[in-house]
Amino acid sequence: MHRDLVSLLLRDPVAASTFGLSDWDLLVRQARRAGLLARLLTRLRQHGVAEHVPEQALLHLESALTVADRQAVAVAWEARMLRDALADTGVPIVLLKGAAYVMARLSAAQGRTFSDVDILVPEASLPEVESALMLAGWHGDRRNAYDQRYYREWMHEIPPMQHWHRGTTVDVHHGILPRTARLKPNSEKLLAAAVDLPGSPGLKVLSPVDMVLHSATHLFHNEELSMGPRDLSDLDHLLREFGESADFWQDLPDRAADLDLTRPLYYALRYAARQYATPVPPDTMAALEALSPAWPVRTIMDGIYRRMLAPHHESLEDWGTPLASLSAYVRGHWLRMPPHLLLPHLFYKAFLAERAEAAQEKEIGAERPR
Amino acid sequence: MKVAALSNTQLAHRLRSEGIWLRTGPVVTHIQTPLPEVAEAIGQSYAHHELTDPAWADFHVRVYAPFLRGHWRAQSQFSFDGYIPFKPLPRAHAFALLEWGLNWCVANHLHNHLVIHAAALERGGRAVVLPAPPGSGKSTLCAALIHRGWRLLSDELSLVRLSDGRLSALARPVNLKNTSIGIIRNFAPEAVIGRETHDTSKGTVAHLNPPPESVIRQDETAAPGWVVFPKWQAGAPAELKARSKARTLLHFADNAFNYSQLGSAGFRAAAALIDASGCYDFTYSNLDEAIAVFEQLAAT
Amino acid sequence: MWRIPQANEILLRRWDDEWVVYHVDSGSTYLLNALGGCVLQALRNGQVGIEDLSGQVASCLPADEPADRLQESIQESLRQFMRLHLVEACA
Numbered sequence: 001m002h003r004d005l006v007s008l009l010l011r012d013p014v015a016a017s018t019f020g021l022s023d024w025d026l027l028v029r030q031a032r033r034a035g036l037l038a039r040l041l042t043r044l045r046q047h048g049v050a051e052h053v054p055e056q057a058l059l060h061l062e063s064a065l066t067v068a069d070r071q072a073v074a075v076a077w078e079a080r081m082l083r084d085a086l087a088d089t090g091v092p093i094v095l096l097k098g099a100a101y102v103m104a105r106l107s108a109a110q111g112r113t114f115s116d117v118d119i120l121v122p123e124a125s126l127p128e129v130e131s132a133l134m135l136a137g138w139h140g141d142r143r144n145a146y147d148q149r150y151y152r153e154w155m156h157e158i159p160p161m162q163h164w165h166r167g168t169t170v171d172v173h174h175g176i177l178p179r180t181a182r183l184k185p186n187s188e189k190l191l192a193a194a195v196d197l198p199g200s201p202g203l204k205v206l207s208p209v210d211m212v213l214h215s216a217t218h219l220f221h222n223e224e225l226s227m228g229p230r231d232l233s234d235l236d237h238l239l240r241e242f243g244e245s246a247d248f249w250q251d252l253p254d255r256a257a258d259l260d261l262t263r264p265l266y267y268a269l270r271y272a273a274r275q276y277a278t279p280v281p282p283d284t285m286a287a288l289e290a291l292s293p294a295w296p297v298r299t300i301m302d303g304i305y306r307r308m309l310a311p312h313h314e315s316l317e318d319w320g321t322p323l324a325s326l327s328a329y330v331r332g333h334w335l336r337m338p339p340h341l342l343l344p345h346l347f348y349k350a351f352l353a354e355r356a357e358a359a360q361e362k363e364i365g366a367e368r369p370r
Numbered sequence: 371m372k373v374a375a376l377s378n379t380q381l382a383h384r385l386r387s388e389g390i391w392l393r394t395g396p397v398v399t400h401i402q403t404p405l406p407e408v409a410e411a412i413g414q415s416y417a418h419h420e421l422t423d424p425a426w427a428d429f430h431v432r433v434y435a436p437f438l439r440g441h442w443r444a445q446s447q448f449s450f451d452g453y454i455p456f457k458p459l460p461r462a463h464a465f466a467l468l469e470w471g472l473n474w475c476v477a478n479h480l481h482n483h484l485v486i487h488a489a490a491l492e493r494g495g496r497a498v499v500l501p502a503p504p505g506s507g508k509s510t511l512c513a514a515l516i517h518r519g520w521r522l523l524s525d526e527l528s529l530v531r532l533s534d535g536r537l538s539a540l541a542r543p544v545n546l547k548n549t550s551i552g553i554i555r556n557f558a559p560e561a562v563i564g565r566e567t568h569d570t571s572k573g574t575v576a577h578l579n580p581p582p583e584s585v586i587r588q589d590e591t592a593a594p595g596w597v598v599f600p601k602w603q604a605g606a607p608a609e610l611k612a613r614s615k616a617r618t619l620l621h622f623a624d625n626a627f628n629y630s631q632l633g634s635a636g637f638r639a640a641a642a643l644i645d646a647s648g649c650y651d652f653t654y655s656n657l658d659e660a661i662a663v664f665e666q667l668a669a670t
Numbered sequence: 671m672w673r674i675p676q677a678n679e680i681l682l683r684r685w686d687d688e689w690v691v692y693h694v695d696s697g698s699t700y701l702l703n704a705l706g707g708c709v710l711q712a713l714r715n716g717q718v719g720i721e722d723l724s725g726q727v728a729s730c731l732p733a734d735e736p737a738d739r740l741q742e743s744i745q746e747s748l749r750q751f752m753r754l755h756l757v758e759a760c761a
Contacts, residue, residue, distance in 0.1 A: 020425070021425040021426050022424075022425040022426065024426070025425065025426045025427060029430060029451055032451065033451065033452060033453070054426075056398075056426050056428070057426075059428075059480075059482055060428070060479065062481070062482070063479055063480065063481035063482065066481045066631060066632065066633075066635075067481065067631045069633075070630070070631050070632070070633045070697070073633065073694065073695060073697070074697060076695070077695050077696050077697070312452070313451070313452060314451075314452055614685070614688055615685040615688075616683075616684075616685050616688030616689065616690050616701055617688070617701065619683065619690045619699075619701075620690065620699060620701050623699040630697055633694065633697065634679070634681055634692065634694055637681050637692040637699065638681070641681075641683045641690070645683075
């Protein structure tokens with residue numbers, strides 16, 4: 001098994017001077033799978049070591065950054081379109097994740113790719129928001145009845161909506177975890193603490209502490225870990241940037257306890273520190289250790305996440321990987337749905353979804369090579 | 371070392387194990403496949419291409435026969451370093467799938483170029499770009515021209531370098547469909563055409579070898595020269611008509627794979643290409659007449 | 671008064687009577703006729719009132735248009751451009 005060169009370089013950019021051409025070949029492959037190619041280039045440039053990148057590899061790093069930069073512009077535009085569409089409702093719109101990082105000009109936006117825009121609104125405003133979006137040209141995906149129910153009743157989202165002309169997607173959330181999940185963080189508290197975006201009236205982002213908690217929760221409760229390494233890197237950036245303020249490290253565990261999100265925060269800090277050498281103050285870590293799971297659970301979690309948070313590239317697979325992936329998948333769902341709902345859902349996803357999709361695709365027309 | 375230096379057995383063995391590192395213009399692709407018919411097609415279509423050092427590849431790809439639940443016929447799948455961009459195709463189309471996959475790699479990742487869905491040929495140091503929707507006869511015309519004094523840059527992807535506006539060559543096989551296969555066999559008996567695959571989504575498909583000279587000169591870029599939109603029309607005399615440059619720019623905005631990703635650089639590159647090129651619509655029905663018109667064009 | 675918002679970057683190209691504009695923030699590319707192109711061209715130099723705008727557009731256009739018809743056409747162009755977020759009205 002090879003080394004995780006991506007995490008290595010992100011932790012220690014100066015190591016770039018020791019890389020041979022075949023190292024760069026492997027790095028580009030791993031980083032592409034992890035969605036971290038562009039971020040790597042920004043990091044290397046910041047540390048003045050980009051001159052060590054051979055031109056063959058530089059092409060790919062720069063290409064990735066070109067795309068990421070362009071996507072940031074597109075996301076900012078999309079946020080503006082959303083604000084215009086929802087202005088009349090008076091509903092406060094809180095941008096989440098990538099869109100928030102771009103609009104708030106955080107370092108976590110650097111070299112990041114973006115697809116959908118995620119927003120958080122009060123649960124009671126959901127129908128109004130959905131209507132306003134439809135008036136402005138967004139429409140629900142053509143999903144079947146099962147998926148509609150999954151999204152509306154069990155998850156924390158109305159199904160993603162697509163804009164008929166721009167083709168962009170918006171995910172409207174009213175909570176950061178599904179209604180059916182075990183943990184119950186309080187969305188009202190998050191909304192109440194949200195901060196205005198200077199220069200964009202009508203748009204807000206979560207407070208720094210809440211942004212970190214949301215990122216941690218999203219990462220450790222999600223079944224989709226394909227962006228695991230990238231999401232953990234986002235966390236690393238957020239922690240470093242917000243961590244410069246002394247209050248931040250005191251407020252973080254307190255707020256986590258208040259929102260019942262101590263467990264995901266514990267994992268977030270633990271793995272960010274291990275993988276990206278995030279500077280977490282010893283006191284904070286100690287306080288969370290006291291609340292951490294017992295060692296058998298922790299060892300198993302370490303095993304799962306060590307593999308899932310490294311780039312998902314064949315060079316980093318080992319005997320444990322298929323099991324790690326499956327465990328992360330099941331765990332993700334387990335946390336979001338109680339067992340009596342989980343089994344029928346997984347069965348549907350595994351066996352029936354394909355048929356339903358195939359039937360839909362016949363109508364829509366699946367992608368074929370030209 | 372060239373691909374032709376390996377025997378069929380050696381080539382198939384390498385492709386089954388560590389793979390080959392194949393250079394096509396500015397791109398090195400690491401290819402692996404356990405499928406013998408794909409190995410054979412690679413050996414034929416890429417005979418004159420160079421095999422390079424395994425230390426570096428721009429793209430790592432595989433074509434293989436996956437086991438898929440619910441599919442009783444043999445399939446082939448294209449994988450880009452573990453990522454699968456296309457649905458599988460029937461096994462018989464595996465080489466065509468590889469070719470499409472190689473196009474996909476370039477179109478989605480080579481952002482130091484504006485990548486336009488068009489053929490590109492070179493004559494006297496200048497490039498003619500031939501955009502055309504499928505079924506317009508572009509590939510037949512292209513295949514004919516490269517046997518009448520024009521150098522093949524690419525059959526599917528025109529690569530416009532962002533740094534200087536010049537066009538880069540890939541010098542890869544030309545995709546021929548249905549009747550054009552027979553037409554080109556007649557038109558250019560020296561052309562090397564591979565095995566025909568039937569019943570693809572486009573009918574019968576075969577791959578024409580890039581002429582050896584186009585491979586030898588694959589590192590020679592070309593300056594912009596002309597943009598010609600060909601359209602085969604029964605009975606039409608071969609005729610060039612000046613075309614709106616503004617509308618041509620809109621066409622490129624729609625038909626360059628990475629136009630959106632490149633932002634203003636994409637707009638500038640497309641505009642510069644058009645500024646420096648004569649833009650025409652071209653109708654024809656007779657290949658010889660078409661060739662003659664292009665001869666005149668080259669002389670301007 | 672009309673203007674292209676400060677943060678808005680647009681790229682313009684002209685061939686004869688046809689123009690193409692690229693709007694950087696939205697990533698959209700538009701084909702414009704002579705009137706539309708001349709209007710945007712005039713606004714690039716800074717904010718302009720409707721009379722000045724008519725004057726600049728008139729000298730940019732290939733053919734003569736009666737002044738009142740011209741102003742009406744310009745207003746219509748501005749309305750369309752506003753919908754596309756290319757221009758905005760200012761005090």
